Amino acid sequence: MKEGNWIPMDKSLVAALPKTRPYTLIEAAFSYQLDLNNGTVKAFREYERVWGWSFKKVMNFISFEAVTLF
DSSP states (O other), X not given: OOTTSOOOXXXXXXXXXXXXXXXXXXXXHHHHHHHHHHTOOOOHHHHHHHHTOOHHHHHHHHHHHHHHHO
């Protein structure tokens, strides 16, 4: 990754993720990055449930993330 394209974030922020509303794009990105870091990536249907998004939105988001991360 090029220098300057990332910022460190405290993993304890996971406690601030919403439980009663859909995730924002930033919240989903944090959640997904945390799962990647922990080696606990979930199925699309699980992210659909957790993030409160449609299956298609989850699929598009994760496909975009995979392209931009690597």
